[in-house]
Amino acid sequence: MLFLSYATEDSEVAVAVADWLSEHVQDDVYLWRTGQPIPTINATEERISQAHGYVALLSPDFPAAPLCRRERELAMSREQDPACGFPAHGSPTWP
Numbered sequence: 001m002l003f004l005s006y007a008t009e010d011s012e013v014a015v016a017v018a019d020w021l022s023e024h025v026q027d028d029v030y031l032w033r034t035g036q037p038i039p040t041i042n043a044t045e046e047r048i049s050q051a052h053g054y055v056a057l058l059s060p061d062f063p064a065a066p067l068c069r070r071e072r073e074l075a076m077s078r079e080q081d082p083a084c085g086f087p088a089h090g091s092p093t094w095p
Contacts, residue, residue, distance in 0.1 A: 003051040004031040005071040007061035014057050027052060041070065048074045 002021060006014040011034045018029040030047050032039060039047070044067075048054060054075035062068050 001028045001030050001047075001051050002053045002055055003048050003071070003075070004029050004055050004057065005062075005068055005075070006031065006057035007059055007065045007068055008034060009061040010057055010059050013059075017055075017057055021055065029055075038067070044071060045074050048078060054078075 002025065004014060004018050004021070006017075014031055015033070018031050021027070021029045030051065048071065054071075056062065056068070056072060056075075
């Protein structure tokens, strides 16, 4: 599973990115969808710990969103753990 982090203002683009990733990387993509209850920090941490990778949809709104910052911090702390093999960087191309 890939964990997709994005600012609420970018939800339409996030859904399109998730669909594209699901089709091209042959893996499930987790993203919170607008209208769903906001996940707790524990639930978010659990999802990130289960993920094979973390993808941040960077936009001008991303750095200002507290939940996006927290998700990024969780992913980066996981990347620091050499036992997890969690790649939280890289830049796949999107057409």
